[in-house]
Amino acid sequence: MKPIPQEPPRDHMFLNMGPSHPAMHGIIKIQLELDGETIVGSQVEIGYLHRGFEKTCENRTYTQVIPYTDRLNYVSPLINEVGFCLAVEKLFGLNVTRRCQYIRVLMSEISRITDHLTCIGASAMELGAVSAFLYLIKARETLYDLIEEVSGARVMPNYIRVGGLKSDLPEGFEERTRLAMGEVRSVLDETHRLLTRNRIFVDRLSGLGVISAEDAVSHGFTGPCLRSTGIGYDVRQAEPYLVYDRLDFDVPVGETGDNYDRYLVRMEEMKQSLRIIEQCLAQMPQGPYQVDLDGREMTPSEVIEGMKAKPPLQPIRQARIRLSPDLEGTEKRSVQDVVADDKTVVFPPKEDTYGNIEGLMQHFKLVMYGHGIRPPRGEVYQAVEGGNGELGFYLVSDGTDLPYRLRCRGPCFHLMSGLSTMIEGETVADVVPTFGSINMIGGELDR
Amino acid sequence: MPTLKINGQEITVESGLTVIQAADRLGVRIPRYCYHPGLSIEGNCRICTVEIEKMPKLTTACTTPAADGMVVWTDSPPVDKARKGVLEFLLLSHPLDCPVCDAAGECDLQNYYMAYGAYQSRFAESKLKKRKVVDIGPTVLLDNERCILCTRCVRFTNEVSRSGELGLLNRGVETEIGLFPGKKLDNLYSGCVVDICPVGALTDKDFRFQVRPWYLKSTPSICPHCSRGCNIVVDWQTERPHHGGGKRVFRLRPRHNQDVNRWWMCDIGRYGYHFVDSAHRLREPLMASEEEPEEGEEVPMIPTDWERALAKAADLLAAKPALVVSGDASNEELWAFRKLVGEEAHALYYLPPPEPPDHLLFTGERSPNRKGAELMGYQIVLGKGAETAIREAAGEAGALLVVGSAFSDSLQRAGSSIPIVVITPLWKAGRARVVLPSAVWVEKDGTFTNLDGRVQRFRKALQPLGTARPGLAIASSLAEKMGRSPISAEAGHAFASLAAEVPAFSGMTLEAIGDGGWPAKL
Numbered sequence: 001m002k003p004i005p006q007e008p009p010r011d012h013m014f015l016n017m018g019p020s021h022p023a024m025h026g027i028i029k030i031q032l033e034l035d036g037e038t039i040v041g042s043q044v045e046i047g048y049l050h051r052g053f054e055k056t057c058e059n060r061t062y063t064q065v066i067p068y069t070d071r072l073n074y075v076s077p078l079i080n081e082v083g084f085c086l087a088v089e090k091l092f093g094l095n096v097t098r099r100c101q102y103i104r105v106l107m108s109e110i111s112r113i114t115d116h117l118t119c120i121g122a123s124a125m126e127l128g129a130v131s132a133f134l135y136l137i138k139a140r141e142t143l144y145d146l147i148e149e150v151s152g153a154r155v156m157p158n159y160i161r162v163g164g165l166k167s168d169l170p171e172g173f174e175e176r177t178r179l180a181m182g183e184v185r186s187v188l189d190e191t192h193r194l195l196t197r198n199r200i201f202v203d204r205l206s207g208l209g210v211i212s213a214e215d216a217v218s219h220g221f222t223g224p225c226l227r228s229t230g231i232g233y234d235v236r237q238a239e240p241y242l243v244y245d246r247l248d249f250d251v252p253v254g255e256t257g258d259n260y261d262r263y264l265v266r267m268e269e270m271k272q273s274l275r276i277i278e279q280c281l282a283q284m285p286q287g288p289y290q291v292d293l294d295g296r297e298m299t300p301s302e303v304i305e306g307m308k309a310k311p312p313l314q315p316i317r318q319a320r321i322r323l324s325p326d327l328e329g330t331e332k333r334s335v336q337d338v339v340a341d342d343k344t345v346v347f348p349p350k351e352d353t354y355g356n357i358e359g360l361m362q363h364f365k366l367v368m369y370g371h372g373i374r375p376p377r378g379e380v381y382q383a384v385e386g387g388n389g390e391l392g393f394y395l396v397s398d399g400t401d402l403p404y405r406l407r408c409r410g411p412c413f414h415l416m417s418g419l420s421t422m423i424e425g426e427t428v429a430d431v432v433p434t435f436g437s438i439n440m441i442g443g444e445l446d447r
Numbered sequence: 448m449p450t451l452k453i454n455g456q457e458i459t460v461e462s463g464l465t466v467i468q469a470a471d472r473l474g475v476r477i478p479r480y481c482y483h484p485g486l487s488i489e490g491n492c493r494i495c496t497v498e499i500e501k502m503p504k505l506t507t508a509c510t511t512p513a514a515d516g517m518v519v520w521t522d523s524p525p526v527d528k529a530r531k532g533v534l535e536f537l538l539l540s541h542p543l544d545c546p547v548c549d550a551a552g553e554c555d556l557q558n559y560y561m562a563y564g565a566y567q568s569r570f571a572e573s574k575l576k577k578r579k580v581v582d583i584g585p586t587v588l589l590d591n592e593r594c595i596l597c598t599r600c601v602r603f604t605n606e607v608s609r610s611g612e613l614g615l616l617n618r619g620v621e622t623e624i625g626l627f628p629g630k631k632l633d634n635l636y637s638g639c640v641v642d643i644c645p646v647g648a649l650t651d652k653d654f655r656f657q658v659r660p661w662y663l664k665s666t667p668s669i670c671p672h673c674s675r676g677c678n679i680v681v682d683w684q685t686e687r688p689h690h691g692g693g694k695r696v697f698r699l700r701p702r703h704n705q706d707v708n709r710w711w712m713c714d715i716g717r718y719g720y721h722f723v724d725s726a727h728r729l730r731e732p733l734m735a736s737e738e739e740p741e742e743g744e745e746v747p748m749i750p751t752d753w754e755r756a757l758a759k760a761a762d763l764l765a766a767k768p769a770l771v772v773s774g775d776a777s778n779e780e781l782w783a784f785r786k787l788v789g790e791e792a793h794a795l796y797y798l799p800p801p802e803p804p805d806h807l808l809f810t811g812e813r814s815p816n817r818k819g820a821e822l823m824g825y826q827i828v829l830g831k832g833a834e835t836a837i838r839e840a841a842g843e844a845g846a847l848l849v850v851g852s853a854f855s856d857s858l859q860r861a862g863s864s865i866p867i868v869v870i871t872p873l874w875k876a877g878r879a880r881v882v883l884p885s886a887v888w889v890e891k892d893g894t895f896t897n898l899d900g901r902v903q904r905f906r907k908a909l910q911p912l913g914t915a916r917p918g919l920a921i922a923s924s925l926a927e928k929m930g931r932s933p934i935s936a937e938a939g940h941a942f943a944s945l946a947a948e949v950p951a952f953s954g955m956t957l958e959a960i961g962d963g964g965w966p967a968k969l
Binding site: 343344352354355356357358359360361362363364365368369370371 | 567
């Protein structure tokens, strides 16, 4: 990256692109040094969305940090939550249940698809392909519906918890996921038809924004931007976490490292994510359900009737329930299968909190300031494959209920450092697709 | 001198100690409810069970004397199981009160359940109902459902306060703590039963529902209400002004100091903090109006800024002042004001008339620093004799500097004709030319010297109210304005200068005094 001189040389012009430019998301300023319409140098200015994420988290309890991680890469928030919770669990040396691991992978892959859909949709729209954008965002909406069903919120789910999940999957989730996957698949096919061989689209992407594999590595690129250069590094395969080592998926790589390769890599990754989701649904151990004395599955109303018997029948009391109409998957018999068995980390099921003194005390001990979740002293680094690449959390615990230090390695920061290299020698109009293919997310970049 | 092994660590203790005391010396924490180092040993709660090799069963650590060659294990699997069992029994009839219980956050049932219990509840029956919110005295409420019958409070009233109001009533599961007929828990140490209650059965009326304890911050301090100088902790919070009606200090608790107050403090000190946030606290300097008042009316006092007030005060004090100090002036302030008025000037220390002392802590001498004033060369004046002494001093002086809140009518009368400068945290009315608001003891750093000559440090917990300043800072500004030798406004520096000059304090520093205190050379 060439530094920009104070005064433009003869015949050169300075041009500020952003922050008030629609393609710059309002939070990036690129100072361009132009020779005619060709970029000869540039300076990228970031930090407009800095809000002190790390310092804030160092003054919040571990549980309170989770909603803040949603605000990093806010188009794939569940991956951020998974990354942070895995880091805390690593401090504890805690293993979550198999079902929980599958659900976390499943939600991560749904998030990855929403991330890529947004990226491709937005950058296509910036090139004028508004219909493609609308189709892709419509597909994203069906996935947001799934996330909302599970967590209660579309964009800021706060669903993954240290030691487990907020709740189990709702009833009928698998079926609806399959429907949504079909919809996403058809939108992807349509997008391929609309864009992949579209002359205008290809001309605006192909051979532009090129970065060599060497440069990409030296800038710390990860994720689709690195893989477009031909390097097949993916945290899910390089350092498998959760159950990724049990799942069969390919890591697509590009050849030239240009905008078009990044587009193709993302399109293919979404297909691979759909494959992963399918495998998760097939392999995931089933949650518990309620059976009567003969082993017959019971409806919730039958269970309630059985409980009313005086004295309540012991086998029914201990039986498992599949659904309750009010607790949304957080009831004891259901949530137990998706949280770790450690009362010093995991919140008690709501029946216990409101129903017996032990649960109530456990709940209090976990929420009171100065009590809370207390990982042992130590430091860990845990990376997950985010939508844009390696998302890492470095955590230092001093044994109290607040992280002593939290450092977040967001992939966008490193990608943005390569932007100057990628746009040099191109025209001003090419900044838009190149910047779009990086998929800069302000929340994660500026933290 | 038996030598025993606890969790593999060897320790030699004097004979007569029990296993739990030996473990405490080693820093091995054994959970306890009924055991308290300041009370007799009863061994009824059973949570402190430990495994001692060659003993047929688990034993309570609090009642078993440490013996030579003992091998003790405090967290082996059988001990773990026993503790879980004890906790499960203790919690059988415990109400679901954490959300409304003052002790939540400081409750050993909560703490030990997470640390040692963590079992799944099996209780499906109905809980036993007992009396709740029982008014047992002017300061304390009793909740029998929360009580685990450790009898710490009963032993306290029998052994420490020696008032014997509490006892165990009824039998079996219906046993409960209660008052003896015709009695109320009304003694000078009643607040201590709340401190020693390991659960939320005894709650303090003064603290009840004011704030959740986990919002509180704690600062080690010294009680300013008598010359004993009990070591205390100030619990305060300022981040949530909607709690406690804007109070900043929420309670005082005793801090263990074996040489002074052990684990206790009296109710005079415990509930004597309300003046800190009182409406009578002076928030800005006052100056007497220059205009002549109407016949028979008092000179109106007008709020002013520090710059003018200090200038006026320095102006008045230039004329050979006499000094009267009272209240919670620290050693450093006593020394600084003495410096300010000059060695040759009259320096008096006013002490309220003494009250009768009691058998435990209260000395009857309502001033935290009488001894310090003595060591600093002040003339101690008390009670009725004070007026004469002050008049005598004022007679020879050109101005009177009054430091502290005890600016009673008699003091005013005594210094009738000369200009008076007052430095005080509390002000209602009176005759003075300048009144400067000063910080109270929780708002400043410093030391007190207790009646035995023990120099004890208290720390700043809060910012002074309004524009008030610590006495030391005021002395420092006045010294500068009056052209006297500089006085440091920082307690550590001032104490160092003091220690260099006053022989009784020689060799001391604030750091070395620490939180335990240091006896002065008397």
